[in-house]
Amino acid sequence: xxxxxxxxxxxxxxxxxxxxxxxxxxxxxxxxxxxxxxxxxxxxxxxxxxxxxxxxxxxxxxxxxxxxxxxxxxxxxxxxxxxxxxxxxxxxxxxxxxxxxxxxxxxxxxxxxxxxxxxxxxxxxxxxxxxxxxxxxxxxxxxxxxxxxxxxxxxxxxxxxxxxxxxxxxxxxxxxxxxxxxxxxxxxxxxxxxxxxxxxxxxxxxxxxxxxxxxxxxxxxxxxxxxxxxxxxxxxxxxxxxxxxxxxxxxxxxxxxxxxxxxxx
Amino acid sequence: xxxxxxxxxxxxxxxxxxxxxxxxxxxxxxxxxxxxxxxxxxxxxxxxxxxxxxxxxxxxxxxxxxxxxxxxxxxxxxxxxxxxxxxxxxxxxxxxxxxxxxxxxxxxxxxxxxxxxxxxxxxxxxxxxxxxxxxxxxxxxxxxxxxxxxxxxxxxxxxxxxxxxxxxxxxxxxxxxxxxxxxxxxxxxxxxxxxxxxxxxxxxxxxxxxxxxxxxxxxxxxxxxxxxxxxxxxxxxxxxxxxxxxxxxxxxxxxxxxxxxxxxxxxxxxxxxxxxxxxxxxxxxx
Ligand SMILES: [Zn+2]
Numbered sequence: 364x365x366x367x368x369x370x371x372x373x374x375x376x377x378x379x380x381x382x383x384x385x386x387x388x389x390x391x392x393x394x395x396x397x398x399x400x401x402x403x404x405x406x407x408x409x410x411x412x413x414x415x416x417x418x419x420x421x422x423x424x425x426x427x428x429x430x431x432x433x434x435x436x437x438x439x440x441x442x443x444x445x446x447x448x449x450x451x452x453x454x455x456x457x458x459x460x461x462x463x464x465x466x467x468x469x470x471x472x473x474x475x476x477x478x479x480x481x482x483x484x485x486x487x488x489x490x491x492x493x494x495x496x497x498x499x500x501x502x503x504x505x506x507x508x509x510x511x512x513x514x515x516x517x518x519x520x521x522x523x524x525x526x527x528x529x530x531x532x533x534x535x536x537x538x539x540x541x542x543x544x545x546x547x548x549x550x551x552x553x554x555x556x557x558x559x560x561x562x563x564x565x566x567x568x569x570x571x572x573x574x575x576x577x578x579x580x581x582x583x584x585x586x587x588x589x590x591x592x593x594x595x596x597x598x599x600x601x602x603x604x605x606x607x608x609x610x611x612x613x614x615x616x617x618x619x620x621x622x623x624x625x626x627x628x
Numbered sequence: 629x630x631x632x633x634x635x636x637x638x639x640x641x642x643x644x645x646x647x648x649x650x651x652x653x654x655x656x657x658x659x660x661x662x663x664x665x666x667x668x669x670x671x672x673x674x675x676x677x678x679x680x681x682x683x684x685x686x687x688x689x690x691x692x693x694x695x696x697x698x699x700x701x702x703x704x705x706x707x708x709x710x711x712x713x714x715x716x717x718x719x720x721x722x723x724x725x726x727x728x729x730x731x732x733x734x735x736x737x738x739x740x741x742x743x744x745x746x747x748x749x750x751x752x753x754x755x756x757x758x759x760x761x762x763x764x765x766x767x768x769x770x771x772x773x774x775x776x777x778x779x780x781x782x783x784x785x786x787x788x789x790x791x792x793x794x795x796x797x798x799x800x801x802x803x804x805x806x807x808x809x810x811x812x813x814x815x816x817x818x819x820x821x822x823x824x825x826x827x828x829x830x831x832x833x834x835x836x837x838x839x840x841x842x843x844x845x846x847x848x849x850x851x852x853x854x855x856x857x858x859x860x861x862x863x864x865x866x867x868x869x870x871x872x873x874x875x876x877x878x879x880x881x882x883x884x885x886x887x888x889x890x891x892x893x894x895x896x897x898x899x900x901x902x903x904x905x906x907x908x909x910x911x912x913x914x
Contacts, residue, residue, distance in 0.1 A: 431873050475861070477867070478868060481859065481877060485839070485857075485859070486838030487838075489858070490812065490838070490841070490843035494815060494816050497813035498816055513805060514796075514808060535796050535804050536796075558720055559798070569803060572737060585856050615813055616810055618810060619716070619800065620805055621711060621712060621771055623710030623711040624708070624775070
């Protein structure tokens with residue numbers, strides 16, 4: 364296998380990949396979509412609501428890029444505004460109240476970049492999700508299905524389990540952005556992609572995801588059937604977890620512990 | 629104070645944030661040119677005024693100088709000094725970059741943590757360092773800040789933190805991104821323990837630091853004129869291809885939009901923080 368990291372980035376961005384709504388429609392039954400953050404508006408870049416996973420009610424939240432040109436523009440190409448993150452948090456809190464597990468599908472090049480997004484507190488919206496998700500008392504499982512673009516992706520991925528599609532990528536910055544900042548040359552994106560360790564294999568070796576999902580039959584019924592079984596098994600396991608919040612804390616606590624960190628006073 | 633007409637600072641995010649070089653005056657006294665009022669101000673005068681120009685412009689300040697300004701004399705005890713980023717991804721050029729920055733800044737990492745007293749009020753204190761890769765957050769910064777909140781929980785202490793950051797440190801890839809989740813979880817535990825956290829946002833506070841612990845404090849203060857945002861102003865301008873509103877992402881603009889509690893000039897910060905700590909000091913009420 365000699366697929367380069369940058370080729371993976373291109374595969375992850377491919378318009379023909381299944382999007383968040385494809386997963387929702389194919390994995391769950393009876394999805395009811397709930398709109399709005401109750402504060403400002405409704406962000407079409409994030410879709411959320413309740414559905415059945417077999418016999419279990421779950422809250423599902425997905426970033427949605429859309430497939431057609433018109434749809435993609437309407438959904439800001441899957442780049443959420445602050446109200447998208449606030450809607451997601453509202454639905455997570457609702458899940459907590461009613462004891463439902465939360466399943467998130469992450470697919471974004473990053474949080475929306477614009478004057479309005481900044482004025483309405485893009486940073487604060489993401490920060491609040493990170494803060495609140497860290498102690499949400501129901502199981503949270505996030506799946507990176509395409510692009511995992513920085514803080515905008517992480518806002519739906521502070522979870523008990525994080526899974527990643529074989530050709531999805533997860534990165535602190537886009538390879539193009541990295542190359543233009545560090546080397547003043549966006550053409551060096553290939554080198555940046557390789558250095559950033561953003562492929563599923565790399566991300567798993569860094570300990571950031573637990574499972575890499577094969578893309579065999581991607582988008583076909585067999586693919587979703589397999590994934591549905593895995594989800595049900597994992598939610599069963601998480602339901603038995605004695606200290607969910609403590610384990611979630613440790614899951615992130617041990618990531619990136621550099622030299623010199625030792626027992627504390 | 630009136631909204632100052634600040635000039636857009638040049639992008640210093642990756643260049644270690646060198647301040648304008650002092651110019652030598654005829655009589656030998658070194659001066660610095662203020663980017664706001666354009667006057668040459670004698671360095672001695674700036675130093676006597678915590679690096680604030682008479683016009684109100686706040687120059688960037690080294691972290692240790694800020695510790696001296698904020699903490700009661702001799703009260704600061706530094707913690708987690710050995711924690712420093714290596715090069716976990718073997719990112720090209722990062723090892724050398726770290727060496728250079730360490731030599732130039734005299735700091736091991738982009739944040740200083742410890743315990744201190746501010747107006748006799750004991751607290752945990754962190755101050756980020758703009759002269760260390762523009763305060764970018766890698767594993768070590770995340771680890772030190774997380775450890776400080778954990779220390780504060782164990783010792784029932786409030787946390788005061790000064791932020792300055794260009795965002796997550798890209799040379800550590802996803803490990804840098806994960807520090808946003810790691811620090812946020814520690815802030816939440818500290819908050820759930822009923823303890824106070826005050827953040828003071830200084831110029832510039834952007835990216836992954838804004839989208840994590842900078843915006844998670846109980847009380848969020850900002851220095852006058854500080855740039856505070858998620859996406860950098862230039863990136864927003866280039867992406868939207870529109871001119872930005874006046875004062876975009878400046879502290880005064882962010883205050884108007886409801887995301888900071890108050891703007892506190894440098895000269896008033898110590899008194900302000902001491903009073904905030906006193907207001908939340910349950911010990912003193914018995
Ligand atoms: Zn001036």
